[in-house]
Amino acid sequence: MTDSDLSCSPAAMLGFARVAADGVITTIDRAIAEEVPVAIECNGIAYAVLMATPDAIEDLAYGFLLSERLIDAAMDVRGIDVHRGEPGIVVRLALAKRVAERIGDRVRHRNSDASCGLCGVETLAQALRPLPHAARWDGSDSAIFQAYAALRDHQPINAATGAVHGAAACTRDGMIQMVREDVGRHNAFDKLIGAMMRTGQGWDGGFALLTSRCSYELVEKAVLARCPLLATISAPTRLAVDRAGEAGLALRTLVRADALLAT
Template sequence: MTITHPFDRVTPDSQRTPHARAVIAESPIAIEVNGIGYAVMMATPQDVADFATGFALAERIVTTAGEIESLDCHHTPQGTIVRLTVPSARAVAVLERVRRRTSDSSCGLCGMDNLDAVHRALPVVPAADVEPAAIFAALTAMRAHQPLNRATGAAHAAMLCAPDGTIRIAREDVGRHNAFDKLIGAMARQQIGWDGGFALLSSRCSYELVEKAALAACPMLVTVSAATSLALDRAAAAGLTLVSLARDDAVLFSDPVR
């Protein structure tokens, strides 16, 4: 989703000309679970149902898309409200998490509960069996699946790649986490698995992306930029193969099996 915005284009010799350019849309998306306000995320308001589904899975609100009993999107001038209905047993954990957030006297990221959450156990993912040629094939095809980024230069992408590198599904968003949530949500809603393939992201690899990949049972995560130390540690614990600094001439493999 783009918006055309007027700019002044200025050159080094101070020549100024009017210039209209496509700008990526960014707006708040409020997530409600069983009537409880859970989070407000800044995102590109397209593929919103995919985003909300992937977000619910990444937050461990649900374990499968089938546990989402209903998902309704309401677009307003201020942003988008997504209302999820989940089984009451799931909603209890959501309510407790919201209570802990609102009772913090300091910032919402502080406290032992949050430190423990960073290191909470991740499921062990299936072993990856992907040839390097498939990664380079996906990198070559990647740009063709990024129309929003071509138009604006401001979108991240997350892609499901087949074992031979063919790109099966792609999602874009102003945020790298959001793009991955959209991809995982799209796969869950369409009941599509990794089937021996891998995820390709246009961003760096932080620990949050590793956690999303592990919870989605992704066997291999490929990112265009580098991985952080915590991402490498968490990936090893989950048995997740990380491929970072993925460029046309070389990639860096971090293989937990080795």
């Protein structure tokens, strides 16, 4: 089963009472973003449950597995089945033999008891694992301003609901090639990364533009996806800046129409 077989929509219409400042109350219908649990199973093992917008689910699964370092490339996924049920979606993936043992290792780590000092140290080390060196960015910041100006027109779910994040793959000169949306900023980026993996699209000197703050998790996703530059419309955390520096990832944050922060 593929995403096209799912009957759910990323948004739903609900009725609301609109209360104005002058006390006038009217009834309106408004599009509201959907959010459902998405269970990820790998080779028959329950791995994670994400809360996500029910859109581009296969892309989400691929990007999430790359971010979790369970796979290295699209070819590591030998099969995928997306099942819509109650109360959410189950994604069952068959992974290649060469990466299969990673599932058990990660599940054991997640279930380990971190109450003792040694286990705690191991847990912290696992949380901040070394990153590969990022691809080099040699473009111009003018491209980021161009992509920022065009991004809103590429976010149909957010235009309807005003409640979801967007992640855009942009060319070196600032043209938006692909956008994925989700209520979660991590999910939106995973969907974009997964879509690029599945279609064989590379960054080719381009960059990612996200409608969110710059957290260290997003930095790590960008590096693992071999993205040369990560741009976000909100501020970074200190850990995000540090992790980007360790990996050599170029950062542009607090992106606005007339200014940005370069790191």
